Amino acid sequence: MYKRKFMARAIALAFLLPMAAQANDSEEMEKLRAELQQIKQNYETRIQSLETRLQQTETVAGQADKKAEAATVQASSRPASSNALNPDISLILSGTYANRSQDSDFHITGFQAGGEIGPGTRGFNLGESELGVYANVDDKFYGGLNLALAPDNSVGVEEAFIQTTSLPGAVTVKAGRFFSGIGYLNEQHAHTWDFVDNPLAYQAFLGNQFGDDGIQLKWLAPTDLFLELGAEYGRGRIADTEGRDKNGGSAGSLFAHVGGDLGVSNSWRAGLSYLEVSPKDRQSNDLDAAGTYLTNSFTGNSKVWLADFVWKWAPNGNSTNTSFKLQGEYVHRNEDGTLNTDSYSASQDGWYVQGVYKFLPYWRTGLRYDRLNSGNVDYGLNTANLANTDYDPKRISWMLDYSPSEFSRIRLQLSSDKSRQEATDNQVFIQYQMSLGAHGGHKY
Amino acid sequence: MKSLIQSVLLTLFLMTSHSANAALNVFACEPEWGALVQELGGDKVTVFTATNALQDVHHIEAKPSLVAQLRKADLLVCTGSELEIGWLPVLLRQAGNSNVLTGKPGNFEAAHYVRMLEIPSRLDRADGDVHPGGNPHIQTDPRNFAKVSDALAQRLAEIDAANAGFYESRHKDFSLRWQDAIKRWETHAAPLKGFAIVVQHKGFPYLEDWLGLHEVATLEPKPGVEPTSTHLAEVLAQLQKQPARMVIRAAYNSDRPSQWLSERAKIPSVSLPFTVGGSERAKDLFSLFDDTIQRLLDAIK
Numbered sequence: 001m002y003k004r005k006f007m008a009r010a011i012a013l014a015f016l017l018p019m020a021a022q023a024n025d026s027e028e029m030e031k032l033r034a035e036l037q038q039i040k041q042n043y044e045t046r047i048q049s050l051e052t053r054l055q056q057t058e059t060v061a062g063q064a065d066k067k068a069e070a071a072t073v074q075a076s077s078r079p080a081s082s083n084a085l086n087p088d089i090s091l092i093l094s095g096t097y098a099n100r101s102q103d104s105d106f107h108i109t110g111f112q113a114g115g116e117i118g119p120g121t122r123g124f125n126l127g128e129s130e131l132g133v134y135a136n137v138d139d140k141f142y143g144g145l146n147l148a149l150a151p152d153n154s155v156g157v158e159e160a161f162i163q164t165t166s167l168p169g170a171v172t173v174k175a176g177r178f179f180s181g182i183g184y185l186n187e188q189h190a191h192t193w194d195f196v197d198n199p200l201a202y203q204a205f206l207g208n209q210f211g212d213d214g215i216q217l218k219w220l221a222p223t224d225l226f227l228e229l230g231a232e233y234g235r236g237r238i239a240d241t242e243g244r245d246k247n248g249g250s251a252g253s254l255f256a257h258v259g260g261d262l263g264v265s266n267s268w269r270a271g272l273s274y275l276e277v278s279p280k281d282r283q284s285n286d287l288d289a290a291g292t293y294l295t296n297s298f299t300g301n302s303k304v305w306l307a308d309f310v311w312k313w314a315p316n317g318n319s320t321n322t323s324f325k326l327q328g329e330y331v332h333r334n335e336d337g338t339l340n341t342d343s344y345s346a347s348q349d350g351w352y353v354q355g356v357y358k359f360l361p362y363w364r365t366g367l368r369y370d371r372l373n374s375g376n377v378d379y380g381l382n383t384a385n386l387a388n389t390d391y392d393p394k395r396i397s398w399m400l401d402y403s404p405s406e407f408s409r410i411r412l413q414l415s416s417d418k419s420r421q422e423a424t425d426n427q428v429f430i431q432y433q434m435s436l437g438a439h440g441g442h443k444y
Numbered sequence: 445m446k447s448l449i450q451s452v453l454l455t456l457f458l459m460t461s462h463s464a465n466a467a468l469n470v471f472a473c474e475p476e477w478g479a480l481v482q483e484l485g486g487d488k489v490t491v492f493t494a495t496n497a498l499q500d501v502h503h504i505e506a507k508p509s510l511v512a513q514l515r516k517a518d519l520l521v522c523t524g525s526e527l528e529i530g531w532l533p534v535l536l537r538q539a540g541n542s543n544v545l546t547g548k549p550g551n552f553e554a555a556h557y558v559r560m561l562e563i564p565s566r567l568d569r570a571d572g573d574v575h576p577g578g579n580p581h582i583q584t585d586p587r588n589f590a591k592v593s594d595a596l597a598q599r600l601a602e603i604d605a606a607n608a609g610f611y612e613s614r615h616k617d618f619s620l621r622w623q624d625a626i627k628r629w630e631t632h633a634a635p636l637k638g639f640a641i642v643v644q645h646k647g648f649p650y651l652e653d654w655l656g657l658h659e660v661a662t663l664e665p666k667p668g669v670e671p672t673s674t675h676l677a678e679v680l681a682q683l684q685k686q687p688a689r690m691v692i693r694a695a696y697n698s699d700r701p702s703q704w705l706s707e708r709a710k711i712p713s714v715s716l717p718f719t720v721g722g723s724e725r726a727k728d729l730f731s732l733f734d735d736t737i738q739r740l741l742d743a744i745k
Contacts, residue, residue: 139547142537166542170515220515220540226508228538259508264496267507312505316498318696319505320670361670405669406503406530407569439526441534444506 087135088438092191094127095432096120102425105293107285108204109421110374110389111348112298112339114282115207115239119197119417119427126151127431128190130158132440140166143176146189158189158211170220179211181218181230182255182273183329184308186210192442194325194356195399196413196429200370201331201350204393205304207239207282210275212251226259226269238302241279251277255306259444264317269444270309277302287422288385296386298344300337306330310444321361328353342382348375362403370395391421409433468604471514471544473522473532474501475720476583477554477592479729481521483618484597488607492517497722498696501527502573502668506534514539517550519603521596524553525560527580549602555580557595558588561649572666583719585650586626586733593618625730633737639744640686642679642711644671644693644702647718651736660688663701671701683709690714690743695722712743 098119106118126149134144146159161176179187185202186209198208214234221227235243236250244250253276259269282298307330314323332349354368372393379386395418401411410432417425467490472478478493485491492513495501501523504510514520514535522528536545543550560578567576582588597615601608637656641648644663652659661682665675683705690712691702699715706713716736717726725735 163537165537165540165545167540168542170540172540218540220511220538222516224509224512226512228511257508260512261507261509267505267509269508312507314505317496317505318499319503320500320696321698405569405573439529441506441530441532443534443538444508444511 087133088440090130090132090134090435090437090440092128092130092132092189093432093434093436094129094191096125096127096196097430098122098125099428100425101427102420102423105285106419107287107293108200108372108393108419109287109391110377111204111372111393112282112284112286112296112335112344112346113204113207113239114241114279114284114298115203117203117208118419119415119425119429121151130189130191132159132438134438134440136165137162140164170222172216172218174216174218175214177211177213178216179209180232180253180275181216181257182210182253182275182304183306183331184269184271184310184327185329186306188443191433191435194354194364194366195368195397196411196431197415199329199350199352199354199368200372200393200395200419201329201352204348204350204372205302205331205333210238210277212237213243214249214251224260226257228257230255236277236279238277238279239282239284241282244278244280250280251275265315266311266313267317267444268309268311271307273306273308275302275304275306277304286386287420289387290385294385296339298335298337298339300335300344303334305332312444319358321358323358325356326354339379339382339386343380344378344382345380346375346377348377349373364399364401364403366399366401368395368397368399370397389421393419393421395419407435468518468600468607469516470519470521471517473520473528474583475722476589476729476732477521477523479720479732480589480593480596481519481600483729484593484600484611484614486610486614488604488610489600497717497719497726500696502530504528504531506531506538510535511538514544515541517541517544519550519552519599520544521552521554523580523582524555525577525580525582526575527555549599552596552599554588554592554596555582557591558582561653562646572664573668579646579649581647581718582650584648584716584736585654586622586629586729587654588650589729590619590622590626593622621730625733629733629737632741636737636740636744639690640688642683642688642691642702642705644691644697647694648692648716651716655740660686663691663693663705670698676701676704680705680708683711687711690740692716694718714739714743716740 100119100122104121129149130146131149132144132146137143141162142165143162144159148156148158150156157177159178161174161178163174164172167173181187185198186206202208212234214232216230216232218228218230232253233249234251237243238251253274255271255273257269257271261267278301280299284296284298286294286296288294310325310327312323312325328351330349330351334347336345338344350372352368352370354366356364356366358364374390374392377388379388395415397413397415399411399413401409403409413429415427417427467488468485470481470489470491472481472491472493474495475493475497478491481489481491494510495504522532545551555577562579564574564576567574593615597611600611633655638658640658640660642661642663643659646662646667651657661679663671663676663679665672688711691705692714693702695715695718702713716739717723717732720726720728720732723735726732
């Protein structure tokens, strides 16, 4: 409105001025001059007020900008993990196809093993799928459950434990059911293994993997060298036994692990562990002297020593393109007790060594050699049907795996398994392992 | 026997007890945060840096040496935004150090203090390695260091109250030098504005945002998935229609994919230090950006 009036007057003036000059009427000129002055003043005040308003708007806009940025920063300072308030849930899907030259009557000649061991059934196999739920319970405890879904539709509780998180002096206490900290592979879940199956030494002496109901105490030394000491006391559920119904426990273990770096490209860990356990009615498949299959039952006392080492190499510690991992474990077991109805004692050992080489991004290949030494076995009166043998079971395995991401893996494994004296089992496995859900980092 | 027990106990006591005037032990997940802590903490801190510039921080082995170092730490300084999710939670659980657990003052995540870019609107692992909190490679924009250093100086003062004044004055000094440096870099880098670039990994959105670079393609088909020949051919075809001035990668990336593209598209391939130690010249935070900008400018000569 104002603007229009101004414009009209200004235009009118522009035309009028020369005319007025020509008119040379001084009175008229004075009048016009006064009017012009007024217009100019008007105009200036208006410009001034506009400027102040503009300034005000600018400040407000600037504040809005700052507020907006603060809001985005705040928005991005959401909890670090999308699962921070919910448990980390992870589902491992795993399946195997096995083609083998021998049937599934697996046993290890000369070894009273026990537990769920061996290469499993032939053909398509669900393998072991796992469902894990883990989270901080509160500011003092962490807890988790890991269920193993077996091919026969049964569900097993692999782990269900609580663990302290804020005890002073780097002490952690774990209670419930958990994989024992002995050795190197024992604590690792099946989906992190580099081969389809566990080493023969683990199968023969630990029933594949030793998980127990009990309590664990661990302490990490405040040194630059990694030094971890641990002790466990538990029920003694080794190799699918029930453990004993008694006060106190039937299994105890002690372990120590040391580790460190050698330059930027190499890292290592080594350990020594001792386990003493008293299994009751530990059932193991065997072949008697007459050539018939039977199941032995052992009740007694086992003392197991384990020595383990692992060495990992990656150029500059960057394993994207290439890396190498060498690991080996030695297990010795002394047993004393009753086999079936008569006395039994044995001192046996075994070891494995394996190397896994990543030769391209996503691609790895590995070789493993397994060996058990028959050692000294005293079958007592069982010699009537169980023959003493000096046969040393062995196995060699080669694998190739492809992992398009850290969540998926497809593996081919060929093994020549001489666990049984009477027959060599040539095995071909094709396996997939996929993980859904929480991004579970893997232990060393 | 008694004296043996006594001496063992004494050794254990000496090993576990911190002497009162010891420097603050800081565990830095990445070299850039190690360097920043050093700038702010001077001789009042002992910094251990868990990774180096030639490693891919998404994939780090949870090595025993890292567990041992984390056990001693009074303060943990990491990027956050799930960059370290594959290994840091494992270390934290093994180290048994309650000072540095998530939510404690001893746990500092830099990503909390800057404006995050590329926050995904959907989360699906079919999209590759995406981070729910946004792209975690915040260290390629120096303005982010200004914000992080404000928060970090406060945190240092909170944890080590006795030296609060020391940290404050060092922070003030750093901020002044840093603001001057940012001005200098921005002047130098002015000619880069608006240039189209190709990146190997989506590691540079903050650098692009700062310098006004325009990302037209990535060599990785999905974040964290190694470049494939099919995808590289697609990128090459795309560049015929939409040319770019250079292809950028971080020091830890394999040079083969960007070399391949560089030769065929006839554009320079530039390796950026990405963090402190990523090149001969990038010895600290200042020389990191000096070198980054110099390398970019050299490429458009």
